[in-house]
């Protein structure tokens with residue numbers, strides 16, 4: 245069954261072969277979708293016939309957002325830590341263990357309801373691809389539980405058993421557990437492995453040992469690094485083939501040169517700096533060096549409890565030196581690059597039919613009018629999503 249989505253006032257394709265800029269913009273456009281794929285893109289007057297049509301009445305249409313960094317499977321609330329930070333306290337990784345305790349106590353039903361509620365919120369703000377990490381279990385049984393829940397909602401599941409050292413373990417003993425029994429148990433449900441390389445979490449050698457174990461197990465590599473201070477691990481992680489280094493606030497010139505040379509994506513997480521009052525990363529410095537930049541929410545109860553990519557775009561242009569075009573590209577095609585995907589974050593024939601309409605004459609309004617719910621229609625895999633009220637329940 246084919247549908248022509250026509251009367252699109254302004255279409256962003258992210259296909260540089262189309263239109264006159266990186267965003268591949270087309271005015272008065274149409275898109276034809278068939279099953280879960282895009283089959284035609286172009287000017288509306290040239291659109292082929294289709295079984296059905298959807299009239300966008302002049303609205304702007306963009307690719308669905310690709311949120312390449314989130315922690316949506318957990319229980320409990322840490323709003324008190326946010327309050328403390330807004331009253332002057334510094335963020336520390338220690339809060340993660342509070343969420344671990346609540347998550348271990350929670351049933352599969354409660355954990356799945358939290359993730360479902362967050363995914364509802366994400367869909368309502370235009371996100372059609374989500375990477376979801378484990379990392380609030382820190383024992384084999386719970387990490388498997390989290391990975392199974394995440395894999396029932398997305399293919400982009402990341403094993404983050406190396407979030408912090410599990411309660412009751414010596415660091416090296418815990419690293420052996422992560423690299424051995426925990427990795428093997430989670431492996432069937434995960435596409436990626438990730439490590440939090442930071443003071444209070446894992447050091448360079450531990451990080452590399454865990455990434456190597458994940459690579460040997462056939463997983464793609466991701467890395468939280470340079471969030472609270474410089475990380476010595478960047479160059480070696482890039483050489484190991486990490487797809488994306490995330491946070492990237494404290495990068496050295498050498499780090500940036502190696503990331504550019506190896507094609508490693510820098511995934512920036514502005515909501516984390518917003519919530520922790522840390523300095524924002526300098527996206528302009530990365531972009532000028534030719535590093536591919538992605539934007540993601542980092543949705544988690546500790547440092548960034550937002551599900552809204554538009555919120556992250558607004559901060560990125562206000563605080564991180566990105567132009568609106570760069571922010572939109574980074575939140576769509578950039579997120580796809582961070583996941584090494586070429587079928588999402590772009591509107592071209594063969595791509596998955598993930599499209600979002602913005603109730604405004606231009607996508608610029610997503611940043612120009614921060615906090616306003618401008619997303620009004622979302623297609624994911626060719627299916628129009630019913631944008632129900634979010635069902636997120638945190639009280640378990």
Ligand SMILES: N=CN[C@@H](CCC(=O)O)C(=O)O
Pocket residue numbers: 337339340343440468471516542544545546547548
């Ligand atoms: N930095 C590590 N992990 C999350 C924070 C997790 C938490 O504080 O619960 C992050 O990416 O910001």
Ligand SMILES: [Zn+2]
Pocket residue numbers: 313314315468542544
């Ligand atoms: Zn994170």
